[in-house]
Structures are given as C-alpha cells and as structure tokens.
Amino acid sequence: MKNIFFCILLSATLFACFDSDKEYTKPVVSSNSIEARWSIINPAIDSVQDGDLILRCGNDHVSFTLKDFSHTEKLYSHSGIALKTDSGIYVYHNMAGDFNPDEIMRSDRIDSFLTPAKNEAFGIYRYDFTELERQSLKEIIFEHYKNKLPFDMNFDLREDKKMYCAEMIAKSVEQATNQRIKFSKSKVTNELKRKYIKLALANKVIYSTKGVDQREFIALDNLYLNPNCKSVFQHIFLNNVGPVKFPEPEKTIN
Numbered sequence: 587m588k589n590i591f592f593c594i595l596l597s598a599t600l601f602a603c604f605d606s607d608k609e610y611t612k613p614v615v616s617s618n619s620i621e622a623r624w625s626i627i628n629p630a631i632d633s634v635q636d637g638d639l640i641l642r643c644g645n646d647h648v649s650f651t652l653k654d655f656s657h658t659e660k661l662y663s664h665s666g667i668a669l670k671t672d673s674g675i676y677v678y679h680n681m682a683g684d685f686n687p688d689e690i691m692r693s694d695r696i697d698s699f700l701t702p703a704k705n706e707a708f709g710i711y712r713y714d715f716t717e718l719e720r721q722s723l724k725e726i727i728f729e730h731y732k733n734k735l736p737f738d739m740n741f742d743l744r745e746d747k748k749m750y751c752a753e754m755i756a757k758s759v760e761q762a763t764n765q766r767i768k769f770s771k772s773k774v775t776n777e778l779k780r781k782y783i784k785l786a787l788a789n790k791v792i793y794s795t796k797g798v799d800q801r802e803f804i805a806l807d808n809l810y811l812n813p814n815c816k817s818v819f820q821h822i823f824l825n826n827v828g829p830v831k832f833p834e835p836e837k838t839i840n
Contacts, residue, residue: 631675639709640696640709642664643707643708649706653806655778656806666678666751667755679699690735711810752804752809756804756809767812771804773802
C-alpha cells in the first residue's frame with residue numbers, strides 16, 4: 587500500500603512541488619503579451635551560469651499555495667539548478683504530479699522551465715561558489731539525475747534517498763561546498779496551519795490532523811535569502827494571488 591504522509595505541507599498543496607496540466611481555477615490574464623514576456627526572459631537566460639538557482643511561480647492554485655509557505659518573501663513556487671550541457675542550458679529539478687508521473691528527477695530546457703505561458707514570475711540567483719565548488723555541484727547534480735533521484739512524498743529531511751525540489755538543491759549545495767554554504771530551515775506557522783488545515787479538511791483532502799506536525803522543511807526563500815547568494819535577475823509579470831481551490835483527494839493505491 588502506498589501511504590502518503592499528510593503533513594501540513596502536503597495538506598496545503600495536496601502534493602508540493604507538483605506541476606499539473608489540470609486547471610482548477612480560471613487562469614489569470616496578464617496585461618503582458620507572451621511575446622513581451624519572452625523579450626524579458628530571453629536576455630535573462632543569456633546571463634545564466636552553471637550552478638545558478640532558477641525559480642519560478644506558476645499561475646495555478648498549487649503555485650499560489652506553495653509560495654505562501656515561504657515566510658519572508660512569497661514570490662516563487664518551484665526551483666531548480668541550471669547547468670550547461672552540449673545541448674544547451676537545462677534546469678535540473680525534482681517534482682511529481684501529472685506532468686511527471688514517474689516522480690524522478692528531471693531536466694528541462696531553461697526556456698521550457700520558465701515558459702511565460704504558465705508562469706507569472708521568475709528569478710535567477712547565484713551562490714558565491716569557487717570554481718572547484720561549482721564543478722563539484724555539477725557532478726553531484728548529474729549523479730542524482732543519472733540515478734533517477736525519486737521525489738520525496740514524505741518531505742522528510744532525514745531521508746537522502748528521496749528528495750523534494752528545495753531539499754535536493756540545499757543538500758547538493760551544502761555537499762559541494764563542504765558545508766561552507768548552509769541553509770536555514772522553516773516551520774509551519776500557526777497562521778498557515780489554521781488556514782490550510784481548515785481548507786483541507788473542508789475539502790476532504792486529508793482525513794484527520796494526526797499527520798500535521800511541526801516538522802522542519804526547506805522553503806524556497808530559504809534557498810535564495812542566504813548570505814552566500816545574490817540576485818542576478820528577477821521579474822514579476824503578474825502576482826499570483828489565488829484563489830485557493832483544492833482538487834479532489836487522491837485515492838489510496840493498493
């Protein structure tokens with residue numbers, strides 16, 4: 587039986603770091619045309635270096651909820667690491683959901699990862715790596731990708747054989763820098779707990795609150811609001827302000 591640990595992060599998003607082609611809310615229409623957005627994204631892509639942190643915020647209910655779990659800056663909903671290959675710049679990231687049913691680490695061309703058709707904001711950030719650290723990070727990420735690193739459905743930082751998106755990045759950077767760069771952790775606030783547990787229970791996304799605890803997690807703003815990280819580029823086309831609407835509960839798979 588496949589048991590899903592319904593911690594507060596899962597309760598809020600159903601499955602955090604998911605991408606979905608399903609539209610549960612009416613898409614927000616931006617005043618910016620797609621063409622105008624690409625004119626902003628393309629020069630930013632040209633500035634990307636190996637090891638850059640790439641962040642985005644989608645225009646769906648899951649993305650809105652995910653960004654709400656950052657405590658300081660609620661800007662982004664998903665993250666990845668950019669690496670240059672012979673075929674171009676790719677973003678390596680962990681995700682699950684309808685778009686990635688295998689639930690293993692994937693790589694996407696950076697223009698696909700940042701496509702303005704589904705994203706309302708993006709950011710490029712850079713850690714102060716030495717060249718040796720940058721190369722080490724590249725090797726670590728490639729090794730995770732080669733080994734098909736699974737997505738961690740339990741969001742358990744104690745588990746290294748499976749990782750969710752922000753966890754994979756934080757642990758990879760810490761390993762590459764021999765702990766020179768370390769990341770702070772977040773906990774679910776009482777405000778968020780009340781807000782999302784109430785919504786989740788009302789929509790029968792979870793069956794009880796027994797799985798809700800104060801487990802630490804890596805939020806997206808933990809990744810870039812770091813003294814060893816600087817902003818290279820960020821742009822918000824349209825702020826995703828909801829509304830929040832939960833999908834139907836997932837069925838237990840035997």
